[in-house]
Every structure is written in C-alpha cells, then in structure tokens.
Amino acid sequence: MTTVQPERPIRCRGVRGAISVEANTADAILSATRELLEAMIAANGIEPDDVCSLMLTTTPDLTAEYPALAARQLGWLDVAILCGHEMAVPHGLPRCVRALIHWNTERTPQEIQHVYLRDAVTLRPDRVTRPAL
DSSP, X not given: OOOOOOOOOOEEEXXXXXXXXXXXXXXXXXXXXXXXXXXHHHHHTOOGGGEEEEEEEEOTTOXXXXXXXXXXXXXXXXXXXXXXXXXXXXTSOSSEEEEEEEEEESOOGGGOOOEEEGGGGGTOGGGOXXXXX
C-alpha cells in the first residue's frame, strides 16, 4: 500500500543573492546581474511565471545602467522589477548588485538556496555553497 503525501502549500518566499561588479559600466553591471540571476534560477529551479517580483539594488557607486535590464534580457518581461540603491555604509562592499526574488514555491525556507558570488561571498559566508573537492 502506498501512502500519498499531502501537497505542501505554495507560499511566497524570498531568495537572496549578491555579486560584486568589476566596474561602473553598463556591460559589467548587466553581465554580473545576469550571472547572479542565472545562478539563483539554476540553484532553485525558478520559473518566471512563479516569480511575484524582483528587487535589485546597487551600491551608490554603480550608476551606468539599471540592473533590471539584465532580467529583461533573460526573458523576465512580465515580472514586476524595482531597482534602488543600497545604503552608503562606510565599511560596505563596493560595486555590488543585490537581488531579492519573491518566489511562489512549495519549498520551505530551509530548502531555498541563496547565492553569493565573487567578492559578495563576504556578505553571507554562512550561505556560500562551496564546490566539492
């Protein structure tokens, strides 16, 4: 006799990520943002139709382009996206793009994979997934 597991409820969860950017140029901002979003999508199996919204922030030293354009380039045409600047904290990581995806999922908070790349690994060392040796 097989036991049918009840479906887990779908809830809106936050998926966090950050990446450092090489320079304040449109190409560098868009390339880094695409890399970050692609890693967040791959790590969690995120589909655009399940995304409620996306918040992207940059440190005040990144002004050459809106990082939202990178999400649009990935096909996120119907997702509500908002860009903003992070606080200018003196000891903060420079040239950094941060992302918060609001995602409808059955996953629990403990099952979500947050993604920190390049120098942004220093922001949340407890969340960095290290490759197996």
